[in-house]
Amino acid sequence: MTNSPELLPTAVPPRPPLHPPVRRVLFVAFDAVGLLDLSGAQTVFWAATKAMEARGLPGYAPCTASLHGGLVRSAEGLELHTTALADLAGLAVDTIVVPGSPHISAVLDRSAPLVDWLRRAAGSARRTVSVCSGAFLLAAAGLLDGKRTATHWAMCDMLQQRFPALQIDRDAIFVHEGAVWTSAGVTAGIDLALALVKADCGHTVAMEVARELVVFLKRPGGQSQFSVLLESQTQGADSFDALHLWLGENLARTDLTVECLAEQARMSPRNFARVYKQKTGRTPAKAVEVLRLEAARRLLEESTDNVDQIASRCGFGMEERMRVSFQRHLGVAPRDYRRRFARGDGAAA
CATH class of the missing domain: 1.10.10.60 (Homeodomain-like)
Structure with missing residues (x-):
């Protein structure tokens, strides 16, 4: 006996997840990377994850990776353990964070493979972020052409000379242009990371993170770097x-x-x-x-x-x-x- 059409089970569409998935944040490391450029922003995402998990919600999954993996020596001399970028192939990355370096000119001269990776990877990430002189690497990958861009005030002239197509904002703490965010020097990466947390998790969580880290939340991109x-x-x-x-x-x-x-x-x-x-x-x-x-x-x-x-x-x-x-x-x-x-x-x- 065959079932009549009206008795056949109907397909039930899958239910959307109750909460968004954990957001993977990939920090790109390289020899002579600026330690605070990386760790400042990373600490913001770590604190935000604690705040989100306390609410029963997913936070962030930070990962520090380099081109070949292994130990990477920061500009300050501290060695960082990193995952090889190739080992992350196929994993969904929400945010790519590219720190800067006080020796960015030398870094840029030897970073063609990393720049190529950035050019490809940025297309599949939700957003790509630079801290301080990390903007040089984003610019080399063609991600900043025609965009308003922030970097450390002392490196604005060098950035403009190397990449004339950029619109350098010499005053901004950070700049948001579509899927790309760039920040001014060093601790401005904390301000930028707080803005990303606020966009993802809301003002209350961002304020909680700012309190824990004893920093100001109210220093968004419009505020000038210095007098x-x-x-x-x-x-x-x-x-x-x-x-x-x-x-x-x-x-x-x-x-x-x-x-x-x-x-x-x-x-x-x-x-x-x-x-x-x-x-x-x-x-x-x-x-x-x-x-x-x-x-x-x-x-x-x-x-x-x-x-x-x-x-x-x-x-x-x-x-x-x-x-x-x-x-x-x-x-x-x-x-x-x-x-x-x-x-x-x-x-x-």
Whole structure:
């Protein structure tokens, strides 16, 4: 006797998993790798896994691998045990993290096989991440062409010279461009890893991790790596220290032209413009804009003045001009910046 069609069992579609699978995070190691570039981000994922497992949820499965496996000596001298990349073939990788090195130029010259692996592997991973000068390896693999990119501030010029197609963001702590994330130097990899954890696991888990590691969660990509005045000092532009201090007290003025600044520096306008650009790497007009931007950032973080008042105090004149400057340099509007960074609940809109 045959079963009638209505009595035949129907196919039951498989149920989706109740929770997402464990995310495999692959840290790429190589000789002279920067230890904190690797371990800082790795510790964030380890702490996030503890927090997730405490909630009965899967976390991350970190793995440190190198081209040939075995012991890899970091730039600081510590040897790391690594898995060979070939041994991971066929395994699903969620995130590839490429640390940097203080000797990145020499690393890059001998890393053609690793660069080839990165070029292939990035296509199957959900996202690819660089810390500090790890951006050089991503760039060599063609993963950053035409993209806005962050790296250690001291290596921006070298990165731009080697890879002219990149759009170097010299100020950002980290940059997110599609499936690729890049960060500034060393500890900025912790900030980037916290942002990845927040995207994956939510704000509460990321905040819990930040508390455990005693770091700030609120330092997303828009915040600058360092102050303009500190940068000018490191570049040997101390001859303009007095001018910069004067500018800091006079940003609200509307006549901060080359002629005005040259007079303050007791130089001819032409010679001042030439020497200032040579010493600081910025034109006088760009320096005024960035100093105003920095002052506005501090007021948005610390004061209760409204945005219009801050724009006026910092010499932008009107909010729209300040908004354009914030978007150009930080990729965020002033009001959004305040929501991210304000240090108290009393900040005005």
